[in-house]
Each structure stands twice: as structure tokens, then as C-alpha cells.
Amino acid sequence: MKLTLNIWRQSNVQAKGKFETYLLEDLDSHMSVPEMLDHLNDKLIKNRKDPVAFDSDCREGICGQCGFVINGHVQSPEEHATTCQTHLRSFKDGDVLNLEPFRAKAFPIKKDLCVDRTAFDRIIAKGGYISVNTGQAPEANGILIGHEEAEKAFDAASCIGCGACVAVCKNASAALFTSAKISHLSMLPQGKIEAKKRAVAMVEQMDKEGFGACSFTEACEAVCPQSISISHIVTMNKEYWKSSK
Amino acid sequence: MLNSKVPPGPIQEKWTQYKANCKLINPSNRRKYKVIVVGTGLAGSSVSSSLSELGFQVEVFTFHESPRRAHSVAAQGGINAAKDYKNDGDSIWRMFYDTVKGGDFRSREANVYRMAECSLGLIDQAVAQGVPFAREYSGYLSNRSFGGVQVSRTFYARGQTGQQLLQGAYQALIRQSEVGLLTIHTRHEMLDLILEEGKAKGIVSRNLDNGQVKNHMADAVILATGGYGKIYYLSTLAMNCNATAIWRAHKKGAFFAAPSWTQFHPTSLPQMGEYQSKLTLMSESLRNDGRIWVPKKAGETRSAREIPEAERDYYLERKYPSFGNLAPRDISSRAAKEQIDAGHGIGPLRNAVYLDFSDAIQRDGKEVIAKKYGNLFGMYKKITGMDAYSEPMMISPSAHFSMGGLWVDYELMSNLEGLFVLGEANFADHGANRLGANSLLQACVDGYFIAPHTVMNYLAGEKPIQNKTSANSEKSIQDTEQRMAKLLSIQGNTTAEEFHKALGKVLYTKCGLSRKRSELLEAQKELKALQESFYKDLIVSGSSDVINFELEKAGRVEDYLELAQLIVEDALQREESCGAHFRVEHQTNEGEAKRNDQEFKYVSVWESTSEGEYKLHKELLDFEAIQISERSYK
Numbered sequence: 001m002k003l004t005l006n007i008w009r010q011s012n013v014q015a016k017g018k019f020e021t022y023l024l025e026d027l028d029s030h031m032s033v034p035e036m037l038d039h040l041n042d043k044l045i046k047n048r049k050d051p052v053a054f055d056s057d058c059r060e061g062i063c064g065q066c067g068f069v070i071n072g073h074v075q076s077p078e079e080h081a082t083t084c085q086t087h088l089r090s091f092k093d094g095d096v097l098n099l100e101p102f103r104a105k106a107f108p109i110k111k112d113l114c115v116d117r118t119a120f121d122r123i124i125a126k127g128g129y130i131s132v133n134t135g136q137a138p139e140a141n142g143i144l145i146g147h148e149e150a151e152k153a154f155d156a157a158s159c160i161g162c163g164a165c166v167a168v169c170k171n172a173s174a175a176l177f178t179s180a181k182i183s184h185l186s187m188l189p190q191g192k193i194e195a196k197k198r199a200v201a202m203v204e205q206m207d208k209e210g211f212g213a214c215s216f217t218e219a220c221e222a223v224c225p226q227s228i229s230i231s232h233i234v235t236m237n238k239e240y241w242k243s244s245k
Numbered sequence: 246m247l248n249s250k251v252p253p254g255p256i257q258e259k260w261t262q263y264k265a266n267c268k269l270i271n272p273s274n275r276r277k278y279k280v281i282v283v284g285t286g287l288a289g290s291s292v293s294s295s296l297s298e299l300g301f302q303v304e305v306f307t308f309h310e311s312p313r314r315a316h317s318v319a320a321q322g323g324i325n326a327a328k329d330y331k332n333d334g335d336s337i338w339r340m341f342y343d344t345v346k347g348g349d350f351r352s353r354e355a356n357v358y359r360m361a362e363c364s365l366g367l368i369d370q371a372v373a374q375g376v377p378f379a380r381e382y383s384g385y386l387s388n389r390s391f392g393g394v395q396v397s398r399t400f401y402a403r404g405q406t407g408q409q410l411l412q413g414a415y416q417a418l419i420r421q422s423e424v425g426l427l428t429i430h431t432r433h434e435m436l437d438l439i440l441e442e443g444k445a446k447g448i449v450s451r452n453l454d455n456g457q458v459k460n461h462m463a464d465a466v467i468l469a470t471g472g473y474g475k476i477y478y479l480s481t482l483a484m485n486c487n488a489t490a491i492w493r494a495h496k497k498g499a500f501f502a503a504p505s506w507t508q509f510h511p512t513s514l515p516q517m518g519e520y521q522s523k524l525t526l527m528s529e530s531l532r533n534d535g536r537i538w539v540p541k542k543a544g545e546t547r548s549a550r551e552i553p554e555a556e557r558d559y560y561l562e563r564k565y566p567s568f569g570n571l572a573p574r575d576i577s578s579r580a581a582k583e584q585i586d587a588g589h590g591i592g593p594l595r596n597a598v599y600l601d602f603s604d605a606i607q608r609d610g611k612e613v614i615a616k617k618y619g620n621l622f623g624m625y626k627k628i629t630g631m632d633a634y635s636e637p638m639m640i641s642p643s644a645h646f647s648m649g650g651l652w653v654d655y656e657l658m659s660n661l662e663g664l665f666v667l668g669e670a671n672f673a674d675h676g677a678n679r680l681g682a683n684s685l686l687q688a689c690v691d692g693y694f695i696a697p698h699t700v701m702n703y704l705a706g707e708k709p710i711q712n713k714t715s716a717n718s719e720k721s722i723q724d725t726e727q728r729m730a731k732l733l734s735i736q737g738n739t740t741a742e743e744f745h746k747a748l749g750k751v752l753y754t755k756c757g758l759s760r761k762r763s764e765l766l767e768a769q770k771e772l773k774a775l776q777e778s779f780y781k782d783l784i785v786s787g788s789s790d791v792i793n794f795e796l797e798k799a800g801r802v803e804d805y806l807e808l809a810q811l812i813v814e815d816a817l818q819r820e821e822s823c824g825a826h827f828r829v830e831h832q833t834n835e836g837e838a839k840r841n842d843q844e845f846k847y848v849s850v851w852e853s854t855s856e857g858e859y860k861l862h863k864e865l866l867d868f869e870a871i872q873i874s875e876r877s878y879k
């Protein structure tokens with residue numbers, strides 16, 4: 001299989017980047033996108049050129065480490081998939097692929113396709129947890145949680161912190177990411193007590209990091225690899241207004 | 246002979262007694278002590294937060310961009326605990342017994358008992374943190390069963406148990422970075438261990454964003470750096486999993502136990518082509534409802550659905566009627582390899598077996614199966630493009646879990662004082678084969694419940710370190726910088742990735758699911774040659790003061806090449822078969838692993854001398870609580 005790749009090359013945060021073009025003629029349609037880049041890098045290195053920097057780790061859609069933009073599709077042209085779960089069978093022989101990093105003010109570009117998403121950790125640090133120390137926990141079946149509630153909490157908790165929601169949003173808002181955590185914890189009896197404080201602190205940090213405001217375009221839900229629902233944003237806003245009143 | 250420092254007394258009371266007698270440090274003095282933790286998986290995050298909650302200073306290191314990306318995140322199936330919520334006869338004792346037996350009687354009884362004992366509290370802890378385990382409609386926690394046991398003791402959160410547990414641990418960790426004396430260094434790779442008068446007192450790290458090499462001093466060092474199954478290249482591990490931290494500690498004198506005991510997971514997706522970079526795991530829980538088979542005819546060309554029932558061999562059900570498709574991993578993997586080697590393999594490369602859900606779908610309906618395994622079937626589709634509801638999955642064994650690791654005593658301390666090793670990085674609880682859903686547990690229990698006590702016990706005898714540097718740490722920094730410079734200077738024509746692939750191939754074929762003396766000897770030579778070629782032909786692009794993934798890789802592969810040789814040495818030395826270590830020369834008439842308790846009832850613990858020789862130490866295994874027997878699942 002043959003593909004032409006236009007890849008964003010940028011040597012560091014300050015540098016100005018630009019697209020460079022590479023032609024690959026010996027690809028296999030079962031390859032994943034990161035495997036395609038491994039293949040390209042192998043050639044670049046042997047030609048004494050700088051390989052393309054891109055992030056990936058688990059390569060099975062769960063660690064949230066990979067992710068860039070492929071022909072305008074954040075993460076993947078496939079529905080609800082990460083970049084590492086995207087295979088070349090999603091493209092046609094001879095296609096041209098434009099690969100560029102996530103673009104958002106709060107995600108500075110570190111090199112080529114790698115961005116800095118540590119802002120997410122700083123949002124979680126402001127309250128994305130239940131304040132329980134090791135050893136304090138009561139018997140696990142002591143507090144019952146209905147099947148449906150547990151499943152709903154799981155849906156929210158399944159966020160992998162990939163940042164696709166931010167990258168696709170025209171306001172570069174982190175509302176989906178932040179609300180998923182707020183909603184996960186406030187839905188559970190263990191997390192309810194701190195719900196108000198949590199919502200305010202996390203939303204404030206989100207603003208401080210330079211993420212934009214949510215205008216409910218729903219674009220985030222459409223790309224989210226874990227299909228996190230925007231209904232969590234409604235929950236977040238409710239929690240926030242309740243407590244800031 | 247090594248001293249594992251197991252406390253005296255009946256096995257049920259050892260841990261209680263230990264806790265009752267270990268030394269404590271006054272809360273107001275704890276802040277004077279600093280502990281370094283390397284790794285933010287379940288083991289690293291849990292120990293970091295727990296120590297910080299106690300009031301210690303903690304400095305945490307991970308090469309990941311965020312602590313949440315540690316490979317614990319990828320665990321799917323579940324976590325074991327002897328809660329006996331099912332009233333099906335489970336107990337701490339039974340879990341202890343299952344684990345020791347599952348490990349083919351090559352683990353330390355006292356450690357295993359403690360893990361089973363602490364499993365109860367772990368589920369409580371996770372639930373309190375907000376881990377959304379599966380629940381019954383009544384609101385009670387739900388369980389399922391996993392390979393190698395006959396009770397349902399596995400707790401799970403859909404197919405993402407690891408990710409959910411890690412969220413809990415990560416959140417506890419990050420909370421301490423706000424409220425405690427804890428700092429997190431992301432994108433920092435530990436490249437050396439610093440010893441002062443034989444005790445672990447710090448590490449050297451490299452900042453992967455700007456290349457800066459720096460020392461960090463502390464009163465104790467904890468390594469929680471995960472498994473090294475990625476040494477086989479194709480594995481279920483993440484691309485960046487590596488052995489560097491433990492290998493560098495080994496080179497500084499920490500003993501390495503049972504390096505060759507690697508578990509091959511029976512239900513991963515098969516390799517489809519040379520370009521492939523990893524093998525994705527399909528949770529073992531699938532074996533609860535899926536039936537494993539191969540065509541009876543070798544070289545069969547018909548598709549699965551065209552092969553009539555009578556021409557299928559459900560070989561696990563046939564060979565192990567009482568455990569059937571839930572036979573333990575080593576046995577299932579080896580049985581699959583046997584079928585594949587005999588020409589019954591299926592798929593384009595004839596390297597797989599079928600995992601078939603048609604009976605379960607007929608019995609329970611598609612909806613029930615979708616509810617249980619929907620996300621796994623979805624994942625299968627995303628990767629292979631195939632629909633497991635209508636045709637059987639193709640699965641094959643893949644390198645997965647390192648039972649081996651740095652040797653630790655009962656306190657999880659290595660032979661080097663002040664160096665603790667937790668989670669998959671240590672050798673402790675799983676013996677020669679790990680039971681499914683026991684390692685998330687081990688990582689958590691090590692970090693939340695065990696190390697906080699044993700580390701404090703150690704620190705209580707130490708004076709807080711004052712110096713920020715030392716002659717040893719300066720030397721370590723220099724050595725590390727020179728190492729990086731050397732890797733960059735070779736300028737050959739073979740990439741680190743290519744060396745890694747070649748290395749993986751040698752290990753897979755000659756020191757994988759089965760091992761033979763003659764082949765191991767070949768492997769020794771091939772690895773030596775590969776290593777020589779590494780220092781002549783390696784090419785690493787770029788420089789050391791910027792983000793350079795190639796340089797990171799090269800360093801890890803360099804260490805893998807050394808570890809691989811120890812792995813082969815270990816496999817050669819052990820003239821018996823046990824668990825995952827199957828020596829072709831040592832099998833029963835029926836082709837099962839044949840242990841040799843007379844001569845090998847010990848753990849092989851290796852020291853690498855500065856002359857590059859391996860010195861064998863032994864930890865004798867005393868089975869006092871349970872009777873050692875032949876491990877049968879028939």
C-alpha cells in the first residue's frame with residue numbers, strides 16, 4: 001500500500017513548525033498508524049534524518065498517550081477510536097494524509113506531533129479525588145451502589161485523559177475531561193460530600209490553564225474515544241452554580 | 246543462603262505480629278525523612294500516597310508524561326480478593342493455597358499468605374476511592390472467576406479494571422502532591438542507583454525533555470517500575486515498558502531472582518505481520534464463556550464455520566476436564582503452542598487457535614454476552630476488523646508478565662539495604678506462574694499495605710540524610726552522561742528497534758514457552774553476537790539535550806541485551822520444569838511439567854559480578870503450612 005504523508009515538523013516549543021512530505025510505498029493495510037510512523041522513522045534514521053517524534057505507549061487505546069490529527073480528524077477518522085487503534089485499512093491506497101499535533105493554547109507543542117498535556121494533571125490535583133487515606137475505608141459492601149449508578153459512574157470514569165476533546169473544540173475547552181471526573185465522583189455516595197468544593201476548584205483551575213469556555217457544540221462527544229457524554233458537562237455546571245451561589 | 250527474614254510463628258499470625266512489633270517514627274519526625282519512589286503504576290502510586298499520608302517526604306519519578314499512563318492502566322480482567330461474597334467456599338487460606346499451587350510451589354509461603362490476607366482491605370480501599378467495580382442489581386459487588394481457581398473471587402470494572410484501579414491510585418497520589426510533602430517528576434527516567442556505604446541513598450535521573458542528568462538523594466529508594474516482558478519485543482506490554490531501573494540496580498549489587506520466569510498469556514491476538522509492534526491482550530475472563538479449539542486435521546484450510554463439530558478438538562476440555570477452558574495460563578499457553586507446532590494452528594500465519602462464543606451466545610443470548618464482553622469484542626473488531634459475535638476469535642500466546650524480578654525479603658527490601666522493590670518489578674508472590682487477577686492485587690497490596698510499614702521500620706534505624714551530593718553520585722552522573730554519549734557516537738546502521746526485534750526473536754524461539762538445553766546454548770551465542778553488533782552497528786539520531794525517543798530506546802535495549810543473557814543463564818541452570826519454565830528434557834509421560842523438588846526447591850537468585858560473571862545464590866523454600874504436591878488440573 002502507498003501513502004503520502006504531510007507531517008508537521010517542529011523542533012521545540014519555541015520553534016516555528018512546517019509540514020514536510022514523505023512518500024511510503026511499502027505499507028501493509030493491517031499496520032496501525034503508529035506502526036506506519038515506526039516504519040517511516042526507520043527509514044529516516046538510516047538516511048541520517050531526524051525521526052518524527054510522536055507519542056504512544058499501550059497501543060491499545062487505553063493509556064491516552066497517543067493522539068494527533070489525521071486529515072483534520074482528531075485522533076482518528078474512525079468513530080471513537082484513538083490514533084493507535086487506527087489502521088491503514090481506514091485509508092485508500094494512494095491517499096494523502098496530513099498529520100499534525102493537537103492544537104490548543106493549553107497544550108503547547110513539544111516536538112513534531114507531541115504536545116504537553118500536563119494541564120490535565122493540574123486540574124485533577126485541584127480536587128479530582130475522594131479524600132480518603134489508606135486504611136480508612138469501611139467494608140466495601142457497607143455502602144450499596146445500584147447497578148445502574150455504578151455503570152454510569154464507570155462511563156464517566158472511563159476517560160483516558162487523551163485530550164482529543166480539547167483538540168477538537170473550537171474554544172479549546174476542557175469541559176468534557178473535567179466534567180467526566182466531577183461527574184464520576186459526585187455520582188458515587190463516597191464522592192458526594194466533596195462534590196461542591198471539587199467542582200469549583202477544578203473549574204477554576206481549568207480556566208487558569210487557558211482552556212476556553214464550553215459552547216455546547218458537542219464536537220467533543222463525537223470524537224471521544226471513550227464516548228464520554230456531554231451530559232456530564234451539564235452536571236458539572238449544576239455543581240458549579242450550586243456551590244458558587 | 247539468603248535470609249528472607251520471615252517472622253516466626255504460625256502463618257496466620259506472621260503479618261499481624263510483624264506490624265505489632267515493627268519500629269515506628271514519631272509523626273513530627275517523619276517529615277525529616279525522604280523516600281524516592283520510581284514508578285507511578287499501582288505499586289508506585291499507592292506507596293507514594295500512603296507514605297505521604299503518613300507524613301514522609303516523597304519524591305516520585307516516572308518516565309511517563311503523566312503518572313496516569315503507567316501500564317497498570319492496561320489490565321482488563323480483574324483483581325482477586327478472598328471476600329467470599331459468593332459463599333462458594335473461598336477464604337484467605339484457599340486463596341493462599343491456590344496461589345502457591347498456581348505458582349507451582351516456587352513462591353514464598355509467608356508472602357503469599359500475606360497477599361491473600363491483605364486482599365480483603367484492598368477492595369474496601371478501592372471502593373472508598375471511587376473505583377466503580379461491577380455491581381449486582383441489588384447494589385452489592387459482583388464477582389467472576391478466573392483461570393486456575395474454582396471459586397469466584399475476581400472483582401472487575403468492565404474490561405478496564407486496571408485503568409479504574411490506577412485512577413484511584415493516581416488520584417490519591419496527585420492529591421498528596423497538593424496536600425502533602427510529595428513532588429512528582431514526570432518524564433524523568435531513573436538511570437542509576439546511588440549507594441552510600443552499601444545502602445541505597447538516591448538515584449540518578451535523566452530529564453527526557455531536555456536531557457539533563459541529575460542526582461536525587463533520599464533515605465530510602467523504592468523501585469516500582471513494572472515488568473520486563475517487553476524484552477520479547479512482541480508482548481502485551483506497552484512500547485516503553487523496560488527493565489532499566491531494576492537492571493541498573495542489579496548492576497549496583499541488587500540480586501535478580503528467577504529472571505527467566507515469564508508468563509505467556511494464552512489469550513492475546515496473534516501476530517499478523519513483521520511490522521507488528523505489540524500483541525494486544527484479550528482478557529482471560531473471555532475463557533469463562535468462550536471455548537478453545539483447533540481443527541483436528543493438521544493444515545486445515547476450511548473456515549471455522551465450515552468445520553463440523555466432530556472435526557474440532559476442544560483440547561483444553563479434553564486434557565483438563567475439571568478446569569477445561571479455565572486451566573491456568575502456563576498450561577493453556579503451552580497446550581496452544583503444542584497444537585500450533587503440530588500444524589493445527591489457524592489464521593494467516595497459522596499461529597493461532599480459536600476462542601469460540603457460539604455456544605455461549607446460543608445459551609445466554611447475544612445481549613448477555615455483549616453486556617459481559619461488549620468492550621472486548623469491540624476492541625477485537627477495532628484491531629482485527631473482524632466480528633467475534635459471528636466468527637470465533639483468533640488468539641495465541643504472548644509474552645506477558647514477569648514473575649521474575651529483583652529479589653526481596655519479607656519486608657520487600659532487596660539485599661541492598663534501603664532499596665525496596667514493589668509490584669511486578671520484584672520477585673515475590675507468584676512463584677513460577679502467576680494466577681490471573683493476582684498481580685493488580687500484589688501491586689496494590691505492596692504499595693498500600695505492606696511497604697508503608699516495612700519502609701518506616703527501616704527508616705526508624707536511619708539518620709535523615711543531609712547531603713545533596715556525594716562522590717558516588719557525582720560518579721554516577723558522569724557514568725550516565727558517558728553512557729548516553731557512547732550510544733550516540735556509534736553511528737552504525739541498525740536502529741535500536743531492530744536490535745530489540747532480533748533480541749525478541751531469539752528469546753521467543755529459544756527461551757520462550759518451552760526451553761531446551763541445546764537451544765539455550767545457541768541462544769547464549771546469538772545474544773553475545775547481537776550485543777557485540779549493538780556496540781558496532783547501532784544508530785541513534787539526534788543529540789542528548791532534546792527530546793530524543795531513539796536515545797531512550799537505545800538505553801533500554803542496551804540493558805535488555807544484558808538481561809537477556811541472564812535470562813538464558815537462569816533457564817539453563819534450572820534442570821526441571823515448573824510453571825512457566827518448561828524444560829523439554831523434564832516432562833512427564835503425558836507431556837506435563839515435571840518438577841524436581843529434590844534438587845530445585847529453591848529460588849535462583851543471581852548476582853552479576855563486576856567481571857561480568859553470574860554468581861548463584863539460593864533461597865530455599867520451606868513449605869510449612871501446606872503440603873507440596875504435584876500440580877494437577879486434570
Ligand SMILES: Cc1cc2nc3c(=O)[nH]c(=O)nc-3n(C[C@H](O)[C@H](O)[C@H](O)COP(=O)(O)OP(=O)(O)OC[C@H]3O[C@@H](n4cnc5c(N)ncnc54)[C@H](O)[C@@H]3O)c2cc1C
Binds near residue numbers: 489681688
Ligand atoms: C495487557 C495487560 C493486562 C493485564 N491484566 C491484568 C489483570 O486483569 N489482572 C491482574 O491482576 N493483572 C493484570 N496484568 C498485570 C498487571 O497489570 C501488572 O502486573 C501491574 O499493573 C504492574 O503494576 P506496577 O505498578 O508494578 O507497574 P506499572 O504499572 O507497569 O508501572 C511502572 C511504572 O514505572 C515507571 N518506570 C519504569 N521504569 C522507570 C525508570 N527507569 N524511570 C522512571 N520511571 C520508570 C513507569 O513510568 C510506570 O510509571 C495485566 C498486564 C498487562 C500487560
Ligand code: SF4
Binds near residue numbers: 177180223226
Ligand atoms: S473526555 Fe474523552 S476525549 Fe476528553 S480526555 Fe477524556 S477520553 Fe479523551
Ligand code: FES
Binds near residue numbers: 055056057083084
Ligand atoms: S498508545 Fe495508549 S491510547 Fe494510544
